[in-house]
Amino acid sequence: MLSRTTEYALRAVLYLAKSGGRPHTTQAIAEAVQVPEGYLAKVLSTLARAGVLNAQRGPSGGFTLARPPERVTMLDVVDALDALPEIKECPLRLPEHTPVLCPLHRRLDEMVTTMRRTLAATTVAELLAESVEPRACEFPPVAKPTVRGRG
Amino acid sequence: MLSRTTEYALRAVLYLAKSGGRPHTTQAIAEAVQVPEGYLAKVLSTLARAGVLNAQRGPSGGFTLARPPERVTMLDVVDALDALPEIKECPLRLPEHTPVLCPLHRRLDEMVTTMRRTLAATTVAELLAESVEPRACEFPPVAKPTVRGRG
DNA sequence: GGTACAGCGGATATACTTATCGTCAAATGC
DNA sequence: GCATTTGACGATAAGTATATCCGCTGTACC
Numbered sequence: 476m477l478s479r480t481t482e483y484a485l486r487a488v489l490y491l492a493k494s495g496g497r498p499h500t501t502q503a504i505a506e507a508v509q510v511p512e513g514y515l516a517k518v519l520s521t522l523a524r525a526g527v528l529n530a531q532r533g534p535s536g537g538f539t540l541a542r543p544p545e546r547v548t549m550l551d552v553v554d555a556l557d558a559l560p561e562i563k564e565c566p567l568r569l570p571e572h573t574p575v576l577c578p579l580h581r582r583l584d585e586m587v588t589t590m591r592r593t594l595a596a597t598t599v600a601e602l603l604a605e606s607v608e609p610r611a612c613e614f615p616p617v618a619k620p621t622v623r624g625r626g
Numbered sequence: 627m628l629s630r631t632t633e634y635a636l637r638a639v640l641y642l643a644k645s646g647g648r649p650h651t652t653q654a655i656a657e658a659v660q661v662p663e664g665y666l667a668k669v670l671s672t673l674a675r676a677g678v679l680n681a682q683r684g685p686s687g688g689f690t691l692a693r694p695p696e697r698v699t700m701l702d703v704v705d706a707l708d709a710l711p712e713i714k715e716c717p718l719r720l721p722e723h724t725p726v727l728c729p730l731h732r733r734l735d736e737m738v739t740t741m742r743r744t745l746a747a748t749t750v751a752e753l754l755a756e757s758v759e760p761r762a763c764e765f766p767p768v769a770k771p772t773v774r775g776r777g
Numbered sequence: 778g779g780t781a782c783a784g785c786g787g788a789t790a791t792a793c794t795t796a797t798c799g800t801c802a803a804a805t806g807c
Numbered sequence: 808g809c810a811t812t813t814g815a816c817g818a819t820a821a822g823t824a825t826a827t828c829c830g831c832t833g834t835a836c837c
Contacts, residue, residue: 476627476710476711476734476737476738476741477734478794478795479794479795480794480795485730486730489730498813500812500813500814501813501814502813511795511796511797512797513796513797513798514795514796514797516814516815517795517796517815517816519814520814520815520816523814530813530814530815531804531813531814532802532803532804532805532812532813532814532815533803533804533805533806533811533812533813533814534804534805534806534811534812534813535804535805535812535813536803536804536805536812536813536814537813537814538814549733559627560627578752578753578754578756579636579637579640579753582700582744582748582753583627583628585744586627586740586741586744587627589737589740589744590627590737590741593733593736593737593740594737597733601729602729602730602733603729605729629824629825630824630825631824631825649783651782651783651784652783652784653783662825662826662827663827664826664827664828665825665826665827667784667785668785668786668825668826670784671784671785671786674784681783681784681785682783682784682834683782683783683784683785683832683833683834683835684781684782684783684784684833684834684835684836685781685782685783685834685835685836686782686783686835687782687783687784687833687834687835688783688784689784
């Protein structure tokens, strides 16, 4: 339903929110949330461009949340990527379906709207708070001392 | 959100429901609902295999609805293709996320469930009934065109 | 049986999403 | 300045959804 890319982005944002304010590198996030590092790099860049994350280069750099978790919604993340379609006209472009959509596309539009509302109503902070009980959305331990370089 | 294939399928089913019980060929449907004929052929086959349509070969053959429109829901069509994901476990497969999902995926699962309910609650017959006229309670912001087609 | 119609199924092409890789540019510390 | 860290960006590959093509099979009618 939501793309894999969006799933990755949500996981990454949640991880950053949970891990406090200091920057985390792409590599660290990728290992923690189990997402291909090279691909995650692009996703994180997109989130930074959209203003959801801050990017900091150089030693002890990385990504941080651009706002406190209470002010980042799931919709912010979803919209940063490409996300939800707007159904504002019938794909057939029949004149009689504008501006009032035909019943089929009215239904579909309503579903999208409902999703938007749900996403907009849920902040990252809420997700974190809920995850205290039952057991948190823990991310796998990063036990392995990594060798530099990719892969 | 829903795939293009699903959109095609919904249009085709709606067309068949609207056009009465006699068989319609792939070509006729494709022209009517503006979908690439070769591709639609596969979609219609899938719908027939799923029991939503009946297929009849030979002269004056084609596709018909397998049940009266009152007993075909949008969900029947969507499910016939591949459609909505089931989010029954966290993609990270963390044991502590089963059987209770983490808050993130619980939200996503709820959204899918809501969509399913909406789709299941809407029959093809309802869509047809509504498409006769825009509902009285709706006031399009633009002057109404004189001629009105069907939806 | 023969012929025309229309769906069936496999092979192939195109487009978009997802993933990988290499090179560059900015930040930090010496 | 120079070396190192780390994100930015572009090119490319792999995978999946979408679309096209063509020969085959079942059906109706004569």
